[in-house]
Every structure is written in structure tokens, then in C-alpha cells.
Amino acid sequence: MSHDLDTTIALLERTPAALDALLRGLPEAWTHHNEGDGTFTVVDVVGHLIYADKVDWMPRARMILEHGESRAFEPFDRWGHVDECRGKTMPQVLDEFASVRAQSLAALRALDLQPAQLELRGRHPSLGSVTLSELLATWAAHDLTHLHQISRILAHQYRAAVGPWSAYLGVLQCAGHSAPPK
Amino acid sequence: MSHDLDTTIALLERTPAALDALLRGLPEAWTHHNEGDGTFTVVDVVGHLIYADKVDWMPRARMILEHGESRAFEPFDRWGHVDECRGKTMPQVLDEFASVRAQSLAALRALDLQPAQLELRGRHPSLGSVTLSELLATWAAHDLTHLHQISRILAHQYRAAVGPWSAYLGVLQCAGHSAPPK
Numbered sequence: 081m082s083h084d085l086d087t088t089i090a091l092l093e094r095t096p097a098a099l100d101a102l103l104r105g106l107p108e109a110w111t112h113h114n115e116g117d118g119t120f121t122v123v124d125v126v127g128h129l130i131y132a133d134k135v136d137w138m139p140r141a142r143m144i145l146e147h148g149e150s151r152a153f154e155p156f157d158r159w160g161h162v163d164e165c166r167g168k169t170m171p172q173v174l175d176e177f178a179s180v181r182a183q184s185l186a187a188l189r190a191l192d193l194q195p196a197q198l199e200l201r202g203r204h205p206s207l208g209s210v211t212l213s214e215l216l217a218t219w220a221a222h223d224l225t226h227l228h229q230i231s232r233i234l235a236h237q238y239r240a241a242v243g244p245w246s247a248y249l250g251v252l253q254c255a256g257h258s259a260p261p262k
Numbered sequence: 263m264s265h266d267l268d269t270t271i272a273l274l275e276r277t278p279a280a281l282d283a284l285l286r287g288l289p290e291a292w293t294h295h296n297e298g299d300g301t302f303t304v305v306d307v308v309g310h311l312i313y314a315d316k317v318d319w320m321p322r323a324r325m326i327l328e329h330g331e332s333r334a335f336e337p338f339d340r341w342g343h344v345d346e347c348r349g350k351t352m353p354q355v356l357d358e359f360a361s362v363r364a365q366s367l368a369a370l371r372a373l374d375l376q377p378a379q380l381e382l383r384g385r386h387p388s389l390g391s392v393t394l395s396e397l398l399a400t401w402a403a404h405d406l407t408h409l410h411q412i413s414r415i416l417a418h419q420y421r422a423a424v425g426p427w428s429a430y431l432g433v434l435q436c437a438g439h440s441a442p443p444k
Contacts, residue, residue: 102277107272217423225433229432235407242399245403254436
């Protein structure tokens, strides 16, 4: 489907509650372990979503509206959330994500973007010319990438426990699809 | 980590609310499209989870307790949900999943399984000898496989909309990990 702003917002506004329902109160055996050296725990993933809302999505949208392609976006630090997360519990990062996301969406709605504005272009430091529409669609797909990652991190903790069924569980075949910095 | 029944139940009891928070009211542009011929829509996935709770998990647990390895589990029909889902809306399947899962977990708790019982063995029609512990761990990991699939189906609908960012989004690199019938 082509990009539709209301459809994007419908997803973006549901992610904090979905993660809350899945993760709040879940034993730390699930949420505080990663997939090995240099990988995220589930707490890290929620911290990464908070950090991206703070420094990436709306700041980049404003950069497109104010500077077009004349100024490249700031590169995104995939490990920028580490300071944000240090010592925080799952309930704390879930509360913070809900708050930050609500602020982001209030700011997005306040822009009252019109179709012509969605076609405005900015400059990504690696990808080059991109549209505001593509940026906002990516924000939603980025939530989904991390929901995909969270389900994989959780399942990884039961890799041994499922015994021979591991061959049948798709999530245990997922190689992680590491991506360069956004 | 090794399998722990309370940890498994903690995940199993959260899945319906997590899917509800993510999917209820989400535009059909997200939820009623699949990933191509022979693949599931998100409504299908919720239907599959309902069907698996009805015919697979607790029936197999009871089969282990009653018959051990003397009788193989019934093979599971990956398309068995089709009749369950026909004509149903997303709110209907979400309501039904919440109800069926609550019944499943009430039945599981009523068994008051002790550690020695978790080591009892049954016979899978393809995998051979499996323990009750492995079956219950797989139930939780199966929820996670389908959360992983749901995030991928949703993201697939924005494959074009994200433009050049598609290269950076892990969920768009996921090949689906199709598995044989469970």
C-alpha cells in the first residue's frame, strides 16, 4: 500500500501499549537477557525506541520542513540509548516510552501535514535524498522491526527448553538481520 | 534458561492483551493483507493461535499425562483455522483468543503440575519422544513465533512506502522461516 499518514499514526500510537501488555511484569529471565555479545536485551530495545523518538524521527521531520535537502540529518547512534537505560527497570522504560511517544505524536499532529508537504525531500547521511513520507513510514516500520526483534530475543531464551521443536519454530531460525546505523 | 512453568505461563497470559493493544482498531490496510499467495493475514494468525489452543497444546499435554509415549499426538493442521476465521472481524478473533487462552491457562493451572510430571514423555508424530516440559515451553515460543510473523506481515505492507530505508529495516529482510506442520 502507499503511505497514508493516519495509517502510520494508528500503528505508532499502539506500540507503547502493546509493549506494555507484553512486557510489564514479565519475569526478568525473559527480559534482561540478550542474544549474545553485542546484542540488545528487551530493556535495551525499549530504550532504543525512546532514544529514537527523542533524537531521530521528529527532529528529522523538522529538518526536512526547515532545511529540505540543504542539510543532512544527524547520523543516528544505535548505542545512544545506553546512557538512557542504565539502571532503569522495565516498568520505568515502558512508562518513559509511553510518555515520549505521546509527545512525539502530539508534535506530529500539530504540524497538520498536507499531502504536498509529505513529498518534501531531505538528505539522509548515507541513503541520500528521501521524502518526509518515507521518513514517517519508516518510523512505523522501525517500531515493527523492534517488535520483531523483541519476539526473537524472548524466544532465544527458550531455545534449549523447547527441545526438538526448535526446528519448527520460525522465530528461532531468524538470523537477526543486523543493520547499519540509521 | 531452563524451562520454568511459571515463567511460561507469564508469557502465555500476556499474549492476548499484547495482540489486542497492537491490533484492535488498526486500519484494515495493515491487518487484512498477507505477504503473498499461500501466506497468512494478521487475522489468520490470530485464528491460528485460537485453533492451536483448542486442538493442540492442552490436548497434547493431557495425552502425555494419560497415555505417555504409547499414543502419538494428533498431527496439527496449519490451515485448520480457516473455518474458524471465515467472515470474522479482527475484534471478534481478538475476543475469542482472549477467551480461549484464559480457558487453556485455567485448565493448565488446574493440573497443578509437579516437576516430575514435567519430565513425562509423549510421542510427537514427526519429532518422536518429547517431554511435557518441552511441549509447554514450545507453546510460549509458538506465541513468539507468531508475534514475530505479525510484525513481519505488518511491515511488509510498508515495503514500498519506506523507500530506500528498506535496506536498513531488519524485519523487511526476514524470509519467513516457513516450517512444516507442528
